[in-house]
Structures are given as structure tokens and as C-alpha cells.
Amino acid sequence: MNKIITCALLGALAVACVPAARADVPEAELNSLYIRPEVQLAAPALTFPNYPVVEACTTEFGDEVTNACVTAEKERALVLQPAWEEYKDSDKIGCQEEVTHIRHIQLYRDLAYCLDKRRYDAWRKDHPNGK
Secondary structure, three states: OHHHHHHHHHHHHHHHHHHHHOOOOOHHHHHOOEOOOOOOOOOOOOOOOOOOHHHHHOOOOOHHHHHHHHHHHHHHHHHHHHHHHHOOHHHHHHHHHHHHHHOEOOHHHHHHHHHHHHHHHHHHHHOOOOO
16 A cells, blocks of 8 residues: 555656756747748648647757657647547638648647637637626
8 A cells, every 4th residue: 555655656746847847948939930841741630630749849949949849749739639529520620720831830739729719719609798
């Protein structure tokens, strides 16, 4: 029993320390970067997109920026993937088209924002008074 508690505490400690391990790259810097033209992005599909995160995040600004982007994008993908089936098919396709057209390095962040904005806009249309 003590071994289980110790392992659980170590696991919790490891999770708590993960954000501290991320490179100290300002969000504004990541917000200003785009994917290199030679990086190929898959066509939109109804299945969860498997974006080439490492290639998309690799820029001329060095490993610190790349690592910060990759870490953040992998975390976002882990959060978005379980909720994927909850979104409308038309929104899945439309948002993937938008994200791959813009080619910003934070693909999963932008995809999640687009999907949630479309869901919210649809809800507001059905509930104009916010109720």
C-alpha cells in the first residue's frame, strides 16, 4: 500500500513539474510564427488530424522555440482528441481548412479555438438572450 501511495505522489509531482520544464518562450513569440512552406499538411478529414507537430513547430528561431511549441501542441492535441466526436462534421472540416490555410505553427490551438467558436456561435444563434 505504501508503494502505491509513493508512486501516486511521484506521479503527481512529475505532472506538477511539467510546466516548469517548458522553455521560457513568450506566447507572443509563438503567436507570430508560421509553418515553413515545405511542410506538408494533410487534407481536412472527419478523423482527428494528425498534424506533423515537430515539423510544423520547427522554425529558424532555434530549439527553445521549437520545444516550447511542440510541448504545447502535444498537450493541446491530448485535450482535443477525446472531445473530437462531439463537434459537427461541417465544423471539423471547415476548421481544418481554415487552420491549414493560415499555417500558423500552433495548429491544435487554432483548431480548438475555431471549433469552440463555431459551437458557441451556434449556441448564441439558438439562445439570443444567453439563456
